[in-house]
Amino acid sequence: MFVKRVLLLAAVLMLVVVMVACSSKLPQKAVSPGGEAVMSATEVSAVAAGSTPAATAAAPASGGATASPMAEASLSQAAVASPTATPAASHVPSATAAPAAERIVPRTDKLVMIDPGHQRVGNNEPELVGPDTRETKAKVSSGTVGVRTKKPEYVLNLEVSMLLKAELLKRGIPVTMTRETHDVDISNKQRADMANDEGAALVVRIHADGDSSASTKGFSVLYPSPSQGATKPIAAESRQAAGLLLAGLQQSTGTKGRGLSARDDLSGFNWSKVPVALVEIGFMTNPEEDELMSDAAYQQKLASGIADGIEQFLNGK
Numbered sequence: 001m002f003v004k005r006v007l008l009l010a011a012v013l014m015l016v017v018v019m020v021a022c023s024s025k026l027p028q029k030a031v032s033p034g035g036e037a038v039m040s041a042t043e044v045s046a047v048a049a050g051s052t053p054a055a056t057a058a059a060p061a062s063g064g065a066t067a068s069p070m071a072e073a074s075l076s077q078a079a080v081a082s083p084t085a086t087p088a089a090s091h092v093p094s095a096t097a098a099p100a101a102e103r104i105v106p107r108t109d110k111l112v113m114i115d116p117g118h119q120r121v122g123n124n125e126p127e128l129v130g131p132d133t134r135e136t137k138a139k140v141s142s143g144t145v146g147v148r149t150k151k152p153e154y155v156l157n158l159e160v161s162m163l164l165k166a167e168l169l170k171r172g173i174p175v176t177m178t179r180e181t182h183d184v185d186i187s188n189k190q191r192a193d194m195a196n197d198e199g200a201a202l203v204v205r206i207h208a209d210g211d212s213s214a215s216t217k218g219f220s221v222l223y224p225s226p227s228q229g230a231t232k233p234i235a236a237e238s239r240q241a242a243g244l245l246l247a248g249l250q251q252s253t254g255t256k257g258r259g260l261s262a263r264d265d266l267s268g269f270n271w272s273k274v275p276v277a278l279v280e281i282g283f284m285t286n287p288e289e290d291e292l293m294s295d296a297a298y299q300q301k302l303a304s305g306i307a308d309g310i311e312q313f314l315n316g317k
Helices: 002-025 041-048 069-081 153-170 188-198 229-253 287-293 296-315
Strands: 112-116 123-128 136-140 175-177 202-209 220-224 260-263 276-283
Touching (some): 136 188, 153 175, 153 202, 153 296, 188 202, 202 296, 229 260, 229 296
Parallel strands (some): 220 260
Antiparallel strands (some): 220 276
8 A cells, every 4th residue: 555655656756747847948038026027138139129019919829918008018018128220221213203393584596486577467556666766656667669560568578588487397497487468567676586485597588678779789788786775685686597598698699788886776676585697688769679579580589598697697696
């Protein structure tokens, strides 16, 4: 009987030893003196590496103690205190919007505006000659009339202007016009405004002249006088263009013409903010020249010579 008791006691002791040994292998939460569960060093590292508190707290389900709300606060503090550095985010350049383009008064390097002078019905309402004066002129007139052809100037001007347009387009030069019909009402200031708004590289105004003397003849080219404050910024370029236009006409017609003339009394000049020149293609009050200017071959010479001057001006810009 004694032996059986000894063997039973030994078996109990062995069972206790086995249970103690198994119990020591299970992870246990350390308890602080205040009774709050704190994280092990392994758990702190896991949080610092990016594990969430919920994932770390899953351990108690395996048999460990359940962490209290105070324990969660301790977890957060331990994670902050961890010396493990968070990897620096790689620098990705942000898409920066391009700065808005500065608004500049538009200026097209090659665009030419042709202004066929006058119109069928004139407009005698007064218009300021320029921004620097109180002087006024009629907004626009119908122009002179051929002494022999009886052709109105506004018709002749448009004929030559249309040939000039075709010549420029043939050379690849963009063109716009103030009018392509006679039935318009566009003042001289408005014509200048049209060119300003288009940002033309050059405005060429086509006119024919008249004089009290029937013997006066020949083409000439006018440009804005630098004496007008408003035209000072464009005077030099306008003078350059006028010289090239004159040279082109001299070459194409084989005649010298009357030369250049600076003017400060023309509304179409004084309101212009872009280079401008006016070609007087001849005198309609001279019988021979009046007829000559209506000749198709001579009109083409005029258009070609003016186009040559325009092209040289644009190529020099």
